[in-house]
Amino acid sequence: MLNIHKASAGSGKTYTLTYNYIKLLLGAGDEQGNYRLASDRKRHRAILAITFTNKATDEMKRRIVQQLAMLAHVDAVNGSKSDYEERLCKELGCDSTQLANAARDALFSLLGDYGFFNVSTIDAFFQTVLRTFAREAELTGNYEVELNEKNAIAIGVSEMLSSINRATPEESRRSGDMRMLIAWLEQYMLSKIEAGETYNIFNRGSNLNGALVDFVNNALSEVYKLNAKEIQDYLADKNKISDFAKKLNSEISEIPKLIAGEAARVCEAIEREGLTASVNHHVMNRLREWSSGEVRDLNMTVVKAAANPDARYKVRQAQLFSADLDDAIGAVLNDCIALTRRYNTYKLMRGNVYNLGLIGDIVHHALEVQKENNSIVLSDTNDILRRIINQEEAPFIYERMGVRLRHFLIDEFQDTSRLQWINLGALVRESLSTGNDNLIIGDEKQSIYRFRNSDPKLLSYDVPKEFERDSRLFGNSVEENTNWRSAREIVQFNNTLFTALMSRIGLKEVIDHYAGVVQNIAKKEMKGYVKAIPSADDEEALDNMVEEIKRQFKQGYRQGDIAVLVHKWTQGSAVIERLLEAKLEDEELRNLRVLSDDSLAISAAPSVRKIVSVLRFIDARQPLDGETPTPQQLIARLVNRYEYFSSEGDDAACALERAFVDDTPDELAMEAADMTCINLPSLVERIIGRYVDADTLSRENVYVCAFQDMVIDFCSHADADIHSFIKWWDATGCSSKLSTPASLDAIKVMTIHKSKGLEFPCVHIPFCGLPHNRQSDIAWFGTRNAEGSLIDDFVRDGFDKDCVPPFVPLSVGKALEGTMFDSRYKEIVSEKYVDRLNLLYVACTRAVNELMFYYTPVKKIKTEQLDGTSLPTTDFLLANAFSVADAAFCSNNEPLPGLLAPLKNHDDSCVLFEFGEPVDYKAEERKEPMVEMPAYYSYDNEGIWEMSRIEDLEDMERPRRRGIVLHSIMSGVRNRSDVERAVRRRAARGFIDDDEIDGYIAELSEALSDERVDEWFEGYRRLLRESTIAVPTGDGVRNYRPDRVVWTSQGTIDVIDYKFGEEEPSGYIRQVKGYMRLISKIYPDVEVRGFLWYPLQKRITRV
Secondary structure, eight states, X not given: OEEEEEOOTTSOHHHHHHHHHHHHHHEEEOTTSOEEEOSOTTGGGGEEEEESSHHHHHHHHHHHHHHHHHHTTOGGGTTOOOTTHHHXXXXXXXXXXXXXXHHHHHHHHHHHTGGGOOEEEHHHHHHHHHHHTTTTTTOOXXXXXXXXHHHHHHHHHHHHHHHHHHSOHHHHHHOHHHHHHHHHHHHHHHHHHHTTOOOOTTOTTSHHHHHHHHHHHHHOOHHHHHTHHHHHHHHTSHHHHHHHHHHHHHHHHHHHHXXXXXXXXXXXXXXXXXXXGGBOHHHHHHHHHHHTTOOOOOOHHHHHHHHOGGGGBOTTOGGGSOHHHHHHHHHHHHHHHHHHHHHHHHHHHHHHHHHHHHHHHHXXXXXXXXXHTTEEEGGGHHHHHHHHHTTSOHHHHHHHHTOOOOEEEESSGGGOBHHHHHHHHHHHHHXXXXXXXXXXXXXXXXXXXXXXTBOTHIIIIIHHHHTTTSEEEESOSGGGOEEEEEEHHHHHHHHHHHHHHHHHOOOHHHHHHTTTOOOEEEETTSOOEEEEEEOSSHHHHHHHHHHHHHHHHHTTOOGGGEEEEESSHHHHHHHHHHHHHHHHHOGGGTTOOEEOTGGGBGGGSHHHHHHHHHHHHHHTOOOOTTOOOOHHHHHHHHHHHXXXXXXXXXXXXXXXXXXXXXXXXXXHHHHHHOOOOOSHHHHHHHHHHHHSOHHHHHHTHHHHHHHHHHHHHHHHHSOOSHHHHHHHHHHTGGGOBOOOOTTOOSEEEEEHHHHTTOOEEEEEEOOTTOOOOOSOOEEEEEOBOTTSOBOHHHHHTTOOGGGSOSEEEEEOSGGGTTSTTHHHHHHHHHHHHHHHHHHHHHHHTTEEEEEEEEEXXXXXXXXXXXXXXXXXXXXXXXXXXXHHOOHHHHHHXXXXXXXXXXXXXXXXXXXXXXXXXXXXXXXXXXXXXXXXOOOOOOOOOGGGGGGGSHHHHHHSOHHHHHHHHHHHHHXXXXXXXXXXXXXXXXXXXXXXXXXXXXXXXXXXXHHHTOGGGHHHHSSOSEEEESOOEEEEXXXXXXXXXXXXXXXXXXXXXXXXXXXXXXXXXXXXXXXXXXXXXHHHHHSTTSOEEEEEEETTTTEEEEO
């Protein structure tokens, strides 16, 4: 059975998800759906819980383990009783003791087999599946994943422009494809000129180049990916685009002539009858324009006149027109309107047809680069898997994965994309077909990630309809929808606000979306406070916000209890600036602290900026004495000096001035660079030890630790040279941020998107007039009907089906209204309106005790913001609700007594609004003690690398040197396909001479071809290579480093120690047995095996 929970804000979604996981873990269901305690203690291997973020994954795992410990009555939870105990005993038909025993067994089994504790993000799960099917996806097992799709697109843009730069004038003339590409780029430049922008697209740093990347990134939506093959097949022949453009030009030229002919005939007929003055002025003018061949956008007067004869003529003039003439006028109006709409559509497509070619060419280049580099973009995983999963049966997929999943629990389902569901749905259907229970939980009203392709219709309509006979729906009625988070007045306000808005909005999809918005109130005794303060502008709104925050402090709220929510980060910066000003101006706020994403940016720390500037300085290869420095070297030198002086406390102007005259940092940087270490982390450690002072290390220890962790992580996945790291840092790494505990006592400033899933005693929403409408988005519009035939307009005008693209990318705007794409356009408008309302809903439902708005009263309600013609602001939505929700409205629309409350002010709806009253608050004491982190300790021991230098290797005895080199190579081998790369990397670092490369590759490839080592290099579940096991001893810590530890597909953990000599002393065996004992203590329920492996002799000794 598929259980579908619609969990509105604060309704206990995490509680429901955790409960269902534990029920499936401890119990087994029969055909009637009744559960009893199960005897199998490996049931966790058959359950997959999917969350939306890594943070949610960690929280879910923590809560499951915590609840199992409480159910098991273990000592660590200090006798706390689980809220689930009574319900589980009833549902599983057992008593408390039996449940405790079962929970204890399940907990120990889960912790001992933690690798199969399947709680992960949807992307992580799909990556696991994809690596299993790497061959089918034409990838090698060690492919790289690019997280940022824009980086891949930027490479595609760069490659496309480079292909033009590389082409000679003769090649450009002879190549039809190149001519078309240049023509498309010219059209793109012209469109930018018309928009008032520059057009130097070959300047890689120009705004236009970035705009091209943004444009393609915006265009590569899920609609494109769902239909990528069809679109790419069409784009394979660029002549089709050319033929399509020619046909569009032909129709754009012919349609005005057709309109002119029809309009001229009816104009002549009206003039013959002498009735020109009796026709509606706007209609007559439009008929004359049409008859002269002029085609403009339609206005509503003309459209109404076509449908309503009375609107065609002046007052009391209709009787002057004969039935035949009236019919002729009506027919001409309808025909000309239809032709005008086709004309406008074709002009719109002609203006965007070059986009289709550019998108195709850029995507082609990006895919070629990815193929060459054995990489994929994370967002492409879903599409690749769709092609694989659709071809395979679920049992075969599980066989390849080495695990059998029987139950799926999917969290935040409203944020799932259609492509993701296509892949997950195949596995869920297989689970249901074998009688297993599954859970989907989410809230379509909290779907605010449509820009990441989330599709709330899956939850609200598609999935319930598909599984109508095999599903149960929960949370769709008021009785099943209780808010356990917020105070009474907060819930009443939100219930009334959105009920009132639904009574005003004229979009059916929006109304259906919010059908279940009203919630029951759990905390009826808790008093809440809602306040909407009129503010003339943003500055006044922020001033009012500061005063309200001061009041909240006086009433007992801590800084950490307060959150300020904004739509976009530029607003967040304004909030922080105002709060910091208040801190300086107001004695009451002298201890004010503000926490935001920017304040947590690792790259913002002076110590990190200093380290990175030294790395840039070294990477720029400073000139020797007597050499003239290059511009790049000079820039690196100045940047290094500037960052050094900035981190020392100089302001920007002073640091810049000193950078031109003081060369002290150059000497320090060169000293840091003068190190015999052989890897990047050691160089960074050296820079920290020699370049960052002790006070800074103490103050910014967490940033330095995080940066060094990023360096080490980078080195484990990529080429670990300075230049590669700097490129990665500039493109990706510099945007990384620290995670902080929720208990940190500071005002949180964040976007509404970031606040999703969180709650705060006090929420402030200061910018109610924003966001304004963004620039037009790009959307794909289909040119075929449901049967696959061309849309009637194309058929009527004689378009060849083969030359018409299956989808065309168009800017979403009012120009599409009334065209052949009208239905899709209206669907997009409704989606945008829903998204705007969802943002408001998420913001309003974060509050527990107080919800504060700072808004500009709207005195005139514009109907276009109700019918979807334009998107509403929060100001507008509040004004609508305040004007409607009086006592009578609440009485007529209240599903249960006490759930709605009048919002309409008694005097005037456009002044201060208050609901409830502020009360003194007793802040909870911190449950997590704050421990100050010690200063970063830099272990700068140059001597540790002395035996790793090439000169020392050369001085060693040849067998010993060879063994060290082979060990070093094997540390870089995950799969058999890695051998050549690992050998060449060691050669690049000077360990191996060029003439030795082929010999090492041949030797190790031959050694790894042994069938007995298959499970150590292919198909394993987890791998550790030369990872340290730290064991505390009486006088410190002792480290152990086994060569290779493999979690095999058979369920064992194999410890392998490489030996490249002939001897087999007993010390080797004792060493491996020691590793085995340590790992057995960590994984007591898993069989641990030990092996001495002599690769060159093809000998394996079981320990």
